Amino acid sequence: DAGVIQSPRHEVTEMGQEVTLRCKPISGHDYLFWYRQTMMRGLELLIYFNNNVPIDDSGMPEDRFSAKMPNASFSTLKIQPSEPRDSAVYFCASRPSGQGRSYNEQFFGPGTRLTVL
Amino acid sequence: RKEVEQDPGPFNVPEGATVAFNCTYSNSASQSFFWYRQDCRKEPKLLMSVYSSGNEDGRFTAQLNRASQYISLLIRDSKLSDSATYLCVVRGGRRALTFGSGTRLQVQP
Numbered sequence: 709d710a711g712v713i714q715s716p717r718h719e720v721t722e723m724g725q726e727v728t729l730r731c732k733p734i735s736g737h738d739y740l741f742w743y744r745q746t747m748m749r750g751l752e753l754l755i756y757f758n759n760n761v762p763i764d765d766s767g768m769p770e771d772r773f774s775a776k777m778p779n780a781s782f783s784t785l786k787i788q789p790s791e792p793r794d795s796a797v798y799f800c801a802s803r804p805s806g807q808g809r810s811y812n813e814q815f816f817g818p819g820t821r822l823t824v825l
Numbered sequence: 826r827k828e829v830e831q832d833p834g835p836f837n838v839p840e841g842a843t844v845a846f847n848c849t850y851s852n853s854a855s856q857s858f859f860w861y862r863q864d865c866r867k868e869p870k871l872l873m874s875v876y877s878s879g880n881e882d883g884r885f886t887a888q889l890n891r892a893s894q895y896i897s898l899l900i901r902d903s904k905l906s907d908s909a910t911y912l913c914v915v916r917g918g919r920r921a922l923t924f925g926s927g928t929r930l931q932v933q934p
Contacts, residue, residue, distance in 0.1 A: 741921055750926035751869065751912065764921065799868055812857055814922060816868035 710734070712817035714800050720823045726788040729820045731800030732781055738805040741814060742775055742785050746796045757783065758805070790824045797821050826851055829925035831913050837931045842903045846928045848913030849895045855917035858889055860898050863910045863927065872898075872911070903932045 713732040721727055733740045741756040755765040760777045768775070772791070777783040787794055801814040831848045838844045850858075858875035873880065875887040875896050886899040896913055913925035 739921075743924075751924040753921050753923070756921045812859065812874055812916075813871040816870070818868055 712800055712802055712815055714798075714817035714820050716820060717818060718821045718823075720825065721790055722825050723791055724789045725824075726786065727790045727794075727822060727824075729785040729798050729800075729822070731783045731785070731817060733783070733800070733802030734815055735781065736804060737802035737815070738780075739803045739814075740777060740783050741801040741803075742783070743799040743801065743816075744796045745799060745819075751799070754785070787822075790822075792824045795822055795824050827925075828852060828923045829913055829915050831925040831928045833926060833928060835929040835931050837933060838903055839933055840903055840905060842932075843899065843901045844903055844930065845897055845899045846911055846913075846930075847895055847897050848925055848928075849893075850913075850915045850923075851894070852915070852917050853894060855894075855915045857916040858887075858896050859914040859916075859922070860885075860887060860896075861912040861914055861924070863912055865909075869912055869924075900930075903930075905932050905934060908932045 715730045738759050742754040743751050745751045754767045755775045756763055757777045775785045797819045799816050799819045801816045803814045829850050836844055860872040861869040862872040863869040873882050873887055875889045877889055879888045884901045888897045908931050910927040910929045912927045915923050
């Protein structure tokens, strides 16, 4: 079974450019999460969706960041305009809905390593 | 104060050693607790959930102390392959998972 798929795996861009990160969750998973990881701040939740609807976006750093989930199999995280401090690894994760211990695990994609020059 | 705090390490231990990590969390309403493992330049993966009564999975033992709001992970008979960063993770309420910054373990031959 395919896991969470993210693209691109690496992105190098210049300050001021628009960056779009893409994620395909595991089929059948109703929850999708976007995280950012840096050495200074660790792994931070940016936003998460349930059934394609944004539930909590309180972690989105500012208006330059936006996320969409137009359907159950695709989500994007966009940064416009990008800044050097946005350099980080961005992870997408998904999990199925339901109660009980078997639904606790989040499955992470391989991440997108973003460098903004 | 961070919601989830961990000693960043690194913990450098010889093969075969027993090593323990602790983690504290600030939200007393937290409901679920986990340890994730992250290898260098890889994504985090669930190592084990942490249950109130404590639980064991092979060489790994997790404990939860709700009164003191801390979680522990014990690794017995350390292997070289255990070298990684161990992330303490907490979930409570509407919020999704909150990750600690991780404790780095280096097992040496």
